[in-house]
Amino acid sequence: MFTAVRELLRGRFARRLALAFAALGIGTAALTAVLVNTAFTARFEDYLSEQQHTRQQQLVSLFASDYRRDGTWDTRSLDQLAPTVTMTGSEAELLDASGRKVWSLADANVDAAMSAMHRDMMGTGDLGPPSSLPVTVDGQQVGTLQVRVPQGTVPAVDKDFQSSVNRQLTAGAIAAALVALVVGAYTARRATAPIAELTHAANDLAAGRRDRRATAIPDNEIGQLATAFNTMADRVEKEDQLRRAFAADVAHELRTPLAIQRSQLEAIQDGISKPTQEVITSLHExxxxxxxxxxxxETLASADAAAFTLERRPLSLTVLVTDAVTGLGDSFAEAGIAVRTDLDEVRVDGDAVRLRQIVTNQLTNALKFVPRGGTVTLTLRREGHWAILRVADTGPGIPADDLRHIFDRFFRGSTARANGSGIGLAVAAELTTAHGGTLTADSIPGHGTTFTTRLPALDGT
Incomplete structure (x- = not known):
């Protein structure tokens, strides 16, 4: 059994939990023992007090009967009571109604040692404290009996019973501790196993095993934690995949213009070509x-801290959107894409540069996807406490698999017409969140896409 317990007690937390169960079992048994012994002690004290009271009343009745027979206190008659008083192991002294001493065992020539001998013989214990008891005959007090009666002793059978109960309680405490230890160890093992698994999974993930997941997922709070950990690990793995893809894309994006520049510059250095205006223009592009x-x-790096660097002020979102459209007018005209606007006057509290970047990124995204002859329509309305900007295009739409990821960092749609960094919409979404708003997209393949930006509107607009 102890080997099994040791197996179950692997782990510091498991040991502590098991020991807590054992301590609880021992504490419960100890408390029960204290309560039981307290009850025994109280019962024995009541028993001894009752014995003393009975002896006192017997002596009072004895002296009252003697007075009732003679109608007065007679010392010769009282001397005859001395043997009876002595046999009880008591000491007695009688006062009359006026408080004068009438009789005592010493007056009857009874030695105190005789009473002590009788107490030892009967095992009634030592004398208790002195008591003054009224002696009443026919409702009238005729004297006062000052007595000290034996305190009494607890019967041996009662003491044996108490000892037996204490032994059983001790054995019960030991058994309860062992049972509690085993149950606690088993419970601790079951409770800590998912935690240990989660800890190992976290350590493996930190060590670079991006595919590591928690496998023990109980139906409780620990299970919720394990599920959250797995979700986090999935996101980390996905971020790593996107980051690697992004690094490859960036390397490709850098390689192409650098290769062009290098080849043209080397041609000039070797005298193969001359630095004509056409060559200089190509290098500039x-x-x-x-x-x-x-x-x-740089924009992606700064988007993380946008909420802390926004330079907010009240501004007209209508004017800002108009300026953004005007700034990209030539690009849309060159691409053969028509731009239409239907803008109400709406004011917001925000950073003009960042808000324009949100609109510009959506418009440049449309430039990548909308074919020549297509249309991009911008509408701006106030709905309740929100400023709602919708950018709708007549492009090919976004496939359902891509739609879930268009706001992910480093993600680029597979149908983009031009190369790009794939971070424009991610930046727009993060900047919108920094302003307390949301950016969402709805699309049906073959029927275009609509981006909806919601920003808190200023009152009175």
């Missing part, structure tokens, strides 16, 4: 391409 990629990366 590749440099701008690199600058845009770097700017996207």
């Amino acid at each position: 590749e440099t701008l391409r690199l600058a845009r990629l770097v700017a996207d990366l």
Whole structure:
């Protein structure tokens, strides 16, 4: 049994929990023993007090009967009571109604040692405290009996019974401790096994095993924690996959313009070509391409701290959206995409630069997907306490598999017409959240996509 208990007690928390169960069992048994012994002690004290009271009343009745027979106190008659008083092991002294001494055992030539001998013979114990008891005959007090009667002793059978109960309680405490230890160890093992599994899974995940998951998932709070851990691990693994894909995409994006620049510059150095205006323009375009990629990366890094760097002020969202559309007018015209606006006057409290970035990122996303001849429509309305901006296009729509991920960092749709960093919509979503709003998308493949931005509106707009 002890080997099994040791197996169950692996782990510091399991040991503590099992020992707590054992301590509870021992404490319960100890408390029961205290209560039982307290009850015994009280019962024995009542028993001894009752014995003393009975002896006192017997002596009072004895002296009252003597007075009733003679109608007065007669010392010669009282001397005849001396043997009876002595046999009880008591000491007695009689006073009359006026408080004068009438009689005592000493007056009857009874030695105190004689009373002590009788107490030892009868095992009635030592004398108790003195008591003054009235002697009443026919309702009238005729004297006072001052006595000390033996305190009495607890019968041996009662003492044996108490000892037996204490032994049983001790054995019960030991048994309860063992049972509690085994039950506690088993319970602790079952309770801590999922925690140990979760700890090992967390350590493995921290060590680089991104596929590690918690396998013990009980139907309780620990199970909820394990489920949350697995969800977190899934997200970490997904982030790693997206990050690796993003790194490959960034490497590709950097490699192309750098390769072009290198080849053209080496051609000029080798004298194969001359630094004509056309070559310089090409180099400039590749440099701008690199600058845009770097700017996207900087934007992503700053989006995490946007809530702490927003420079808020009351502004017209209507004017801001109009300016963003105007700024990209040439790009839409070059792509052959029509832009329509239907904007109500709505004011918000926000950072003008960041809010414009939210709108611009949605518009540039449309430039990647909407084919020539398509249309992008922007509507701005106030609905309750919210400013609602909708950017709807007539593009090919977003596949259902992609729609779930369009706001994920580093994600790029498989149907994008142009290369990009794949972080524009993620940045827009994070900046919208930093303003206390939301950015959502609805799309039906073949019927276009609608992005909806909700921002807290200022009162009075």
